Amino acid sequence: MVLQPSERHYGDWNHRRLGPWCSPTGSPAPLSCETGCGEGSWILVCRLLVPTQVSLLSMEEDIDTRKINNSFLRDHSYATEADIISTVEFNHTGELLATGDKGGRVVIFQREQESKNQVHRRGEYNVYSTFQSHEPEFDYLKSLEIEEKINKIRWLPQQNAAYFLLSTNDKTVKLWKVSERDKRPEGYNLKDEEGRLRDPATITTLRVPVLRPMDLMVEATPRRVFANAHTYHINSISVNSDYETYMSADDLRINLWNFEITNQSFNIVDIKPANMEELTEVITAAEFHPHHCNTFVYSSSKGTIRLCDMRASALCDRHTKFFEEPEDPSNRSFFSEIISSISDVKFSHSGRYIMTRDYLTVKVWDLNMENRPIETYQVHDYLRSKLCSLYENDCIFDKFECVWNGSDSVIMTGSYNNFFRMFDRNTKRDVTLEASRENSKPRAILKPRKVCVGGKRRKDEISVDSLDFSKKILHTAWHPSENIIAVAATNNLYIFQDKVN
Amino acid sequence: MFARRLKRKCAVDEEAAPAYSLQHQSLLDMSLVKLQLCHMLVEPNLCHSLLITNMDQQIQEEMTQDGRWCMPVPQTTGWASRDLLVSTGILCCCTWEGVHPAPEPGDLASEFHVVPAVQAPGGSPGGVWGRDGPRENRGSLHKSLDQIFETLESQSPGALEELFSDVDGSYYDLDGCYYDLDAVLTGMLGSAKLSKDGLDHVVDILVET
Numbered sequence: 246m247v248l249q250p251s252e253r254h255y256g257d258w259n260h261r262r263l264g265p266w267c268s269p270t271g272s273p274a275p276l277s278c279e280t281g282c283g284e285g286s287w288i289l290v291c292r293l294l295v296p297t298q299v300s301l302l303s304m305e306e307d308i309d310t311r312k313i314n315n316s317f318l319r320d321h322s323y324a325t326e327a328d329i330i331s332t333v334e335f336n337h338t339g340e341l342l343a344t345g346d347k348g349g350r351v352v353i354f355q356r357e358q359e360s361k362n363q364v365h366r367r368g369e370y371n372v373y374s375t376f377q378s379h380e381p382e383f384d385y386l387k388s389l390e391i392e393e394k395i396n397k398i399r400w401l402p403q404q405n406a407a408y409f410l411l412s413t414n415d416k417t418v419k420l421w422k423v424s425e426r427d428k429r430p431e432g433y434n435l436k437d438e439e440g441r442l443r444d445p446a447t448i449t450t451l452r453v454p455v456l457r458p459m460d461l462m463v464e465a466t467p468r469r470v471f472a473n474a475h476t477y478h479i480n481s482i483s484v485n486s487d488y489e490t491y492m493s494a495d496d497l498r499i500n501l502w503n504f505e506i507t508n509q510s511f512n513i514v515d516i517k518p519a520n521m522e523e524l525t526e527v528i529t530a531a532e533f534h535p536h537h538c539n540t541f542v543y544s545s546s547k548g549t550i551r552l553c554d555m556r557a558s559a560l561c562d563r564h565t566k567f568f569e570e571p572e573d574p575s576n577r578s579f580f581s582e583i584i585s586s587i588s589d590v591k592f593s594h595s596g597r598y599i600m601t602r603d604y605l606t607v608k609v610w611d612l613n614m615e616n617r618p619i620e621t622y623q624v625h626d627y628l629r630s631k632l633c634s635l636y637e638n639d640c641i642f643d644k645f646e647c648v649w650n651g652s653d654s655v656i657m658t659g660s661y662n663n664f665f666r667m668f669d670r671n672t673k674r675d676v677t678l679e680a681s682r683e684n685s686k687p688r689a690i691l692k693p694r695k696v697c698v699g700g701k702r703r704k705d706e707i708s709v710d711s712l713d714f715s716k717k718i719l720h721t722a723w724h725p726s727e728n729i730i731a732v733a734a735t736n737n738l739y740i741f742q743d744k745v746n
Numbered sequence: 747m748f749a750r751r752l753k754r755k756c757a758v759d760e761e762a763a764p765a766y767s768l769q770h771q772s773l774l775d776m777s778l779v780k781l782q783l784c785h786m787l788v789e790p791n792l793c794h795s796l797l798i799t800n801m802d803q804q805i806q807e808e809m810t811q812d813g814r815w816c817m818p819v820p821q822t823t824g825w826a827s828r829d830l831l832v833s834t835g836i837l838c839c840c841t842w843e844g845v846h847p848a849p850e851p852g853d854l855a856s857e858f859h860v861v862p863a864v865q866a867p868g869g870s871p872g873g874v875w876g877r878d879g880p881r882e883n884r885g886s887l888h889k890s891l892d893q894i895f896e897t898l899e900s901q902s903p904g905a906l907e908e909l910f911s912d913v914d915g916s917y918y919d920l921d922g923c924y925y926d927l928d929a930v931l932t933g934m935l936g937s938a939k940l941s942k943d944g945l946d947h948v949v950d951i952l953v954e955t
Contacts, residue, residue: 389789496792527793546793583797642794
């Protein structure tokens with residue numbers, strides 16, 4: 246089912262078409278993220294909400310004629326679950342923000358242009374384009390459904406007036422072109438006024454059409470489809486710094502693609518054992534080095550990171566570097582392996598550090614030191630005593646992401662109860678903030694939150710037992726050069742800005 | 747007879763009945779339920795299943811090393827299936843001796859919930875990727891595997907080549923790597939050589955379904 250942009254209603258969004266985009270060669274805003282993540286300095290810019298698809302159907306179409314895709318495979322909560330945001334990504338300049346959801350849709354937001362009359366609107370993001378990226382499919386060999394959920398979105402650097410991004414579900418990667426059209430050809434004399442083709446015998450002259458201005462229209466077209474290369478679920482895609490290739494990683498393999506070639510890919514990592522009974526770990530995330538096109542890293546479910554150099558061999562089964570921290574015997578439990586599984590790995594913008602996220606911590610590794618991380622940040626260590634319950638309700642398998650700010654001085658990751666955490670690497674300060682409608686008024690300063698781990702609870706603290714584990718911040722993004730962050734909470738997208746900014 | 751003897755032994759040391767072993771068993775039961783749910787999902791999450799199975803193996807190894815195992819009485823615990831208990835008990839069964847050490851603090855008593863066991867399916871707990879199942883299920887599993895192999899191997903080589911004849915003939919194996927059936931099935935390569943490993947992988951897929 247594809248909903249045209251005109252059919253959508255976005256609640257309190259401001260769905261406006263902006264003027265032609267600025268020159269692709271325009272320089273980004275000066276780096277303004279040196280202020281760190283000081284307490285009390287973040288404000289809510291806007292909250293963006295995606296309405297359910299069912300409500301849209303009831304408004305726009307007759308019930309008898311609406312299309313229901315694969316309804317026999319879905320439960321009653323299909324409509325609301327489809328709107329859950331599954332990935333968030335700023336583009337390289339920060340002017341565009343893309344989200345993917347479980348329903349296979351991609352929504353792109355564009356930053357409000359600076360206006361002297363409406364200074365306060367600077368920093369707000371409005372809907373720029375929406376399109377259905379992936380549809381549910383059916384694997385007839387396995388008799389299983391392939392979900393349309395967008396696992397990852399990655400932007401390509403802008404090289405002309407159009408924008409390009411990669412989106413992927415469990416099996417298929419697609420390259421999308423998002424372009425603007427503000428002119429249309431008029432003056433054809435091959436059709437009459439009602440649009441019907443004229444009899445060629447009556448046409449005596451050939452009129453050259455003229456391009457005339459029209460309302461700005463943003464259209465997304467699939468330019469490449471990279472399919473049938475992954476047996477297992479794709480968990481990562483990463484664009485190479487050569488801007489000609491990218492990689493896609495699933496549980497057991499990593500493939501290298503050329504953007505121009507869709508029917509072939511190079512397998513560069515394969516950890517599938519000859520005997521599947523010997524399988525002990527899987528690939529959980531992978532990323533290319535930001536500057537060295539031959540280098541990439543991938544993480545595993547055993548909490549290890551491998552750095553590989555594609556110049557060493559075509560099949561990078563042998564790592565160049567192996568990052569692993571010795572296990573702390575005092576913290577060992579049955580759940581040690583599960584909580585050590587790395588859910589996300591990110592290179593710093595400088596390329597010197599790697600950041601990994603496991604269930605309880607965020608770790609920063611120096612590429613030059615493999616035996617232990619240089620920094621470890623406790624995200625929610627109060628959950629360590631609750632692991633059994635978290636295993637029972639499957640929360641222990643939640644895959645949190647982590648992000649760097651533009652200057653690599655601050656890192657951010659999500660937690661439960663719609664909390665998200667920031668850690669300043671320089672000052673060693675950290676802050677917990679909450680993304681919720683109740684506690685966020687536009688332009689109001691976010692109040693830091695605190696979890697009470699024991700003893701007497703203060704008035705503004707929340708106890709561990711009161712945390713809502715159904716409200717989890719898994720996906721966040723940080724503007725590449727400014728202190729603007731995007732936080733996805735279920736089907737809500739919060740944009741926060743540093744007040745100093 | 748077997749169960750009765752264990753029951754008497756458990757009755758003697760009832761006060762020292764291990765909360766520790768109870769936790770082990772309950773974790774195993776919980777894990778088996780989760781793995782069964784994995785089979786019912788749209789497509790099992792390999793990472794998810796692997797982590798659960800690895801944890802199960804760790805628990806079973808520890809229970810085996812401890813040499814202490816007491817099969818709980820089904821009536822009092824409310825577990826629905828003794829077959830499931832037997833399946834895990836076979837791996838770790840041994841007589842009860844002495845008092846268990848005190849369980850680790852924090853997680854056991856207050857945070858622990860006993861999950862009723864459910865009837866195990868025909869497959870194995872680690873059957874997501876074709877691991878052998880409990881002893882009583884292996885007969886049926888082997889039989890189904892034999893049937894699958896017989897079906898696959900009865901295919902003539904010509905039939906298989908015809909199946910993959912439309913795959914792109916370009917070959918880019920720079921390292922001389924040998925790609926197995928799953929890569930061929932994904933339609934990426936031209937040299938569709940079906941190896942025994944490829945058959946195993948096909949079996950894996952079929953067993954998973």
